[in-house]
Amino acid sequence: MNANRKPISRKPAGRRFMTFLMLAATSTGAHAFDPLRVERDISATAGGAIVPVCAFSGAPSRPLRLAEAVERTLCNNPRTRAAWAVVKAQAAGVGAARAAYLPTISANWQGVRESSVIDIENHPALSEDINAFTRTAGVSLNWLLYDFGGREAVLRNANALLEAARATQDATLQSFFAQAAKDYYATQTAIGELNAAQDVEAMTRQSMAAAQARADKGVAPVTDALQAQTQHEQAVFSLTKAESDAQTALGTLAADMNLTPDVPLEVPAVTDEARVDHNFNETVAEMIRAVQAAHPSVRAAQAQYDAALAKVSQTRAQGLPSISLVAKYSRNNQPQSLGLGLATYSSTGHDAYIGVQVSIPLFEGFGRKYQIDQAKAQAERQEDAVEDAQRQVALDVWSSYQSLTGATRNAQNSANLLDIAQRSWDAAKHRYDAGVGNILELLNTQAALANARQRRIQALADWDNARVDMAAKLGTLGRLDVSP
CATH class of the missing domain: 1.20.1600.10 (Outer membrane efflux proteins (OEP))
Known part of the structure; x- marks a missing residue:
C-alpha cells in the first residue's frame, strides 16, 4: 500500500447535502x-x-x-x-x-398550554386539576419511487x-x-x-x-x-x-x-x-x-x-398505480395518569414508522x-x-x-x-x-x-x-x- 495516501474524508450526509446546495448556489452565475x-x-x-x-x-x-x-x-x-x-x-x-x-420532507412542532379543572362534588378524590405545557414535534417523509x-x-x-x-x-x-x-x-x-x-x-x-x-x-x-x-x-x-x-x-x-x-x-x-x-x-x-x-x-x-x-x-x-416510500417520526411530552382522579405525571413518548405505500386508482368515472x-x-x-x-x-x-x-x-x-x-x-x-x-x-x-x-x-x-x-x-x- 502507498503509505503517503491520505485517508478519505467522509462527511455526514447532512453536511454533504448542505455542501451540494452551497456549490449549486455559487455555480449558477447570474x-x-x-x-x-x-x-x-x-x-x-x-x-x-x-x-x-x-x-x-x-x-x-x-x-x-x-x-x-x-x-x-x-x-x-x-x-x-x-x-x-x-x-x-x-x-x-x-x-x-x-x-x-426527490423526496419531500416536512416538519411540524406544536406547543399547547393545557389547563383542565374537573371538580366532582362530594368526591374530591376524583377531582382533577391539570396545568401543563404540552409539546409535540415530528418529521415525515414521502418519496415517490415508481409511477x-x-x-x-x-x-x-x-x-x-x-x-x-x-x-x-x-x-x-x-x-x-x-x-x-x-x-x-x-x-x-x-x-x-x-x-x-x-x-x-x-x-x-x-x-x-x-x-x-x-x-x-x-x-x-x-x-x-x-x-x-x-x-x-x-x-x-x-x-x-x-x-x-x-x-x-x-x-x-x-x-x-x-x-x-x-x-x-x-x-x-x-x-x-x-x-x-x-x-x-x-x-x-x-x-x-x-x-x-x-x-x-x-x-x-x-x-x-x-x-x-x-x-x-x-x-x-x-x-396508473404509484409506489411511495413513507416514513414518520414524532415525539411529545403528553402527561399521563393511571386513571380518573389520580395524579398526572410528566412523560415523554415517540412514534415512528417506515413503509411502502401503494396507491391504485380503481374507478374515476x-x-x-x-x-x-x-x-x-x-x-x-x-x-x-x-x-x-x-x-x-x-x-x-x-x-x-x-x-x-x-x-x-x-x-x-x-x-x-x-x-x-x-x-x-x-x-x-x-x-x-x-x-x-x-x-x-x-x-x-x-x-x-x-x-x-x-x-x-x-x-x-x-x-x-x-x-x-x-x-x-x-x-x-x-x-x-x-x-x-
Missing part, C-alpha cells in the same frame, strides 16, 4: 440559487444571444446608429422582455418537474415547453430585430426625402426667380413665371409633408426602443455609399428546405408538439379516458401547427428572396435614372439661362430630377429592408447584420 441547474442556459438579457450585454443606457447617441437602435429595441421592448420572462418561467417549470424525483412513467412524462413535457419558449424568444428577437431595422431605414428614408424636398424647394425657387426676372425684362411671357411659381408651391407642399413624415418615423423608432415618441433623435439620412449587392451560396430551394427544419418558429411548433405528446403519456400515467382523448386531439392540433409553420416560413423565404432580388436590381436602375435626370436638368438649365430653352423644358427636367432623387432614396431603403427581411425570414439575424 442566478443566485439554482440547485437543480435549470437556469444555466437562460440568456443574461432580454436580447438573448444577439445582445448578451445591454451596454446602452440613458439618452440615445447623436447620431443614432443602427446597431444601437437594434440593441435598445431587443433589450428594452416590452414584448422581447415578455418572451424572456416566459423562458424563465418555463425553466422554473423544468425545475419543478425535476424536483418530483409508471408519470414523472418522466411531466419532465419531458416541461423540457419541451422550455425549448418552445426558447425558440419563441428567438423568433421574437428575429422579428423585432427586423422591425427595428426597418423602422430605422424608414426613418433614414424619411429624412433623406426631407433633404431631397428641401433641395427641390430651393431648386424650384431659383427657377421661379429666373423666370420672374425674364418676364420682368419682357424676354419671356408672364405665363413662364406663373408656371415656375406653381411648381415652387407644389415643392413647398411636398416639403411640408416630408417634415411631418420624418417626425412620424422618428417617433415610431423611439417607440421601438421603449422611449417616448417625443425623445429627440438624430438619424443620418440614406446615402449612396452603401454597397448594394447580394450573394447566396445556396439556391432558394435549399434555403427553403433549411428554414423548414431550423427556423425558430418551426422549432417552437415542433417543441409544442413534443410537449403535447408528453402530455398524453402524463395523463395516461396519472391513472371514465374521466381519465376522455382526458387522454383530449390530450391526443391537442397533440394532433400541434402536429398540424408544425406543418403550417413549415409552409409559412417557406413562403416567407420565397417572397423575401424575390423582393431582395428586385430591390437589388432597382437600386442600380435608380442610380442610372438619377444620373440621366441630373444631366438633363443641368442641360435644360444651361439652355434656359442662355435664352435658348423654354420654361416647359426646364420645369419638366426639374420635375424628373426631383422624382429621380426620391426614387433613388426609396430604392436604397427598399434594398436595406429586403436584406434585413431576408435574414429575418431565414432566422439568421445577428450583430453582423447591422453597421457598427
Whole structure:
C-alpha cells in the first residue's frame, strides 16, 4: 500500500447535502440559487444571444446608429422582455418537474398550554386539576419511487415547453430585430426625402426667380413665371409633408426602443455609399428546405408538439398505480395518569414508522379516458401547427428572396435614372439661362430630377429592408447584420 495516501474524508450526509446546495448556489452565475441547474442556459438579457450585454443606457447617441437602435429595441421592448420572462418561467417549470424525483420532507412542532379543572362534588378524590405545557414535534417523509412513467412524462413535457419558449424568444428577437431595422431605414428614408424636398424647394425657387426676372425684362411671357411659381408651391407642399413624415418615423423608432415618441433623435439620412449587392451560396430551394427544419418558429411548433405528446403519456400515467416510500417520526411530552382522579405525571413518548405505500386508482368515472382523448386531439392540433409553420416560413423565404432580388436590381436602375435626370436638368438649365430653352423644358427636367432623387432614396431603403427581411425570414439575424 502507498503509505503517503491520505485517508478519505467522509462527511455526514447532512453536511454533504448542505455542501451540494452551497456549490449549486455559487455555480449558477447570474442566478443566485439554482440547485437543480435549470437556469444555466437562460440568456443574461432580454436580447438573448444577439445582445448578451445591454451596454446602452440613458439618452440615445447623436447620431443614432443602427446597431444601437437594434440593441435598445431587443433589450428594452416590452414584448422581447415578455418572451424572456416566459423562458424563465418555463425553466422554473423544468425545475419543478425535476424536483418530483426527490423526496419531500416536512416538519411540524406544536406547543399547547393545557389547563383542565374537573371538580366532582362530594368526591374530591376524583377531582382533577391539570396545568401543563404540552409539546409535540415530528418529521415525515414521502418519496415517490415508481409511477409508471408519470414523472418522466411531466419532465419531458416541461423540457419541451422550455425549448418552445426558447425558440419563441428567438423568433421574437428575429422579428423585432427586423422591425427595428426597418423602422430605422424608414426613418433614414424619411429624412433623406426631407433633404431631397428641401433641395427641390430651393431648386424650384431659383427657377421661379429666373423666370420672374425674364418676364420682368419682357424676354419671356408672364405665363413662364406663373408656371415656375406653381411648381415652387407644389415643392413647398411636398416639403411640408416630408417634415411631418420624418417626425412620424422618428417617433415610431423611439417607440421601438421603449422611449417616448417625443425623445429627440438624430438619424443620418440614406446615402449612396452603401454597397448594394447580394450573394447566396445556396439556391432558394435549399434555403427553403433549411428554414423548414431550423427556423425558430418551426422549432417552437415542433417543441409544442413534443410537449403535447408528453402530455398524453402524463395523463395516461396519472391513472396508473404509484409506489411511495413513507416514513414518520414524532415525539411529545403528553402527561399521563393511571386513571380518573389520580395524579398526572410528566412523560415523554415517540412514534415512528417506515413503509411502502401503494396507491391504485380503481374507478374515476371514465374521466381519465376522455382526458387522454383530449390530450391526443391537442397533440394532433400541434402536429398540424408544425406543418403550417413549415409552409409559412417557406413562403416567407420565397417572397423575401424575390423582393431582395428586385430591390437589388432597382437600386442600380435608380442610380442610372438619377444620373440621366441630373444631366438633363443641368442641360435644360444651361439652355434656359442662355435664352435658348423654354420654361416647359426646364420645369419638366426639374420635375424628373426631383422624382429621380426620391426614387433613388426609396430604392436604397427598399434594398436595406429586403436584406434585413431576408435574414429575418431565414432566422439568421445577428450583430453582423447591422453597421457598427
